[in-house]
Amino acid sequence: MKPFIYDYTLEQLQQWMKENGEPSFRGAQLFDWLYVKRAKGFKDMTNLPKALREKLDEQFAFVTLQEITKFESKDGTVKFLFGLHDNHAIETVIMRHNYGNSICVTTQVGCRIGCTFCASTLGGLKRNLTAGEIVAQVVTAQQMLDATGERVSSIVIMGSGEPFENYDATMAFLRIMIHEKGLNIGQRHITVSTSGIVPSIYKFAEENTQINLAISIHAPNDALRSKLMPVNRRFPFEEVMEACRYYIAKTGRRITFEYALIGSVNDRPEHAEELADVLKDMMCHVNLIPVNHVPERDYVRTPREDIFEFQRILERKKINATIRREQGHDIAAACGQLRAKHMESQTR
Numbered sequence: 001m002k003p004f005i006y007d008y009t010l011e012q013l014q015q016w017m018k019e020n021g022e023p024s025f026r027g028a029q030l031f032d033w034l035y036v037k038r039a040k041g042f043k044d045m046t047n048l049p050k051a052l053r054e055k056l057d058e059q060f061a062f063v064t065l066q067e068i069t070k071f072e073s074k075d076g077t078v079k080f081l082f083g084l085h086d087n088h089a090i091e092t093v094i095m096r097h098n099y100g101n102s103i104c105v106t107t108q109v110g111c112r113i114g115c116t117f118c119a120s121t122l123g124g125l126k127r128n129l130t131a132g133e134i135v136a137q138v139v140t141a142q143q144m145l146d147a148t149g150e151r152v153s154s155i156v157i158m159g160s161g162e163p164f165e166n167y168d169a170t171m172a173f174l175r176i177m178i179h180e181k182g183l184n185i186g187q188r189h190i191t192v193s194t195s196g197i198v199p200s201i202y203k204f205a206e207e208n209t210q211i212n213l214a215i216s217i218h219a220p221n222d223a224l225r226s227k228l229m230p231v232n233r234r235f236p237f238e239e240v241m242e243a244c245r246y247y248i249a250k251t252g253r254r255i256t257f258e259y260a261l262i263g264s265v266n267d268r269p270e271h272a273e274e275l276a277d278v279l280k281d282m283m284c285h286v287n288l289i290p291v292n293h294v295p296e297r298d299y300v301r302t303p304r305e306d307i308f309e310f311q312r313i314l315e316r317k318k319i320n321a322t323i324r325r326e327q328g329h330d331i332a333a334a335c336g337q338l339r340a341k342h343m344e345s346q347t348r
């Protein structure tokens with residue numbers, strides 16, 4: 001199979017041009033066609049010599065994301081289920097905010113992390129996506145937004161999969177997204193969310209970027225976290241917190257802790273108190289996420305008043321906390337639900 005052209009950073013494209021006897025500015029022209037003009041094939045790249053276009057076509061493929069389904073919510077959220085070349089399916093979501101359009105991308109087909117409240121992990125991990133397959137989700141969304149003159153203004157890596165278990169592809173994707181000669185997405189408008197893969201948190205701290213880091217914490221202590229997230233047995237709570245403290249000290253950047261509230265499991269006032277004590281003196285922010293009901297699990301939603309009480313306890317203890325605005329509730333926008341339904345229909 002030919003490699004995907006979206007897998008390559010600008011520097012790698014320039015290097016390819018050099019190795020193939022072309023001036024390196026051809027690499028910049030190609031990058032411009034891919035991300036500024038958003039060409040859908042090499043034949044459209046009219047300022048490249050015909051022989052070069054043919055050579056590119058022989059050696060590289062475009063990622064084709066086949067739209068299996070698309071759901072549009074009343075609130076403007078659009079959720080895609082895309083088919084890949086090998087018949088796997090992935091989800092991508094466009095969220096409309098008053099400050100712009102945000103894309104939630106997927107980094108793996110399925111996930112092996114096993115968070116008990118998540119539909120993405122039900123069938124396990126199938127495979128990693130390549131950088132180009134992650135890039136293609138944003139380019140495809142941008143092509144759709146081009147029709148109305150809108151642009152992708154922020155990216156969250158919070159779709160299916162654990163980005164830090166597909167680290168190199170995720171970093172190549174990020175380098176392509178932030179390049180000023182391409183889509184030029186502001187680094188501070190990008191968030192990578194991890195379940196707490198400790199060695200990768202240390203690695204990411206050394207990357208010298210302004211990209212935001214979010215950690216899915218979901219519990220205030222080791223025992224409860226292990227019940228909700230089996231990954232906690234690999235990377236225990238205290239090791240994750242230590243890596244977070246290192247990251248903050250090294251980068252001077254605030255961390256966001258994602259906390260999915262599950263009725264009567266981790267949403268009691270004592271959990272909020274304990275969490276506030278753990279996060280005391282850390283430069284951080286807590287994002288409270290009321291869980292969506294996953295039919296395969298018997299979790300129930302936290303009552304509205306209890307969500308506000310959880311937030312109040314954190315804030316009283318000087319921990320900045322927000323409640324995530326729910327989007328696309330009417331179209332199964334939670335991670336993995338659409339794909340899970342699709343897989344189920346395939347096996348019937």
Ligand code: SF4
Nearest residue numbers: 111113115118121161
């Ligand atoms: S929440 Fe994220 S890391 Fe956890 S199982 Fe789902 S996709 Fe994987």
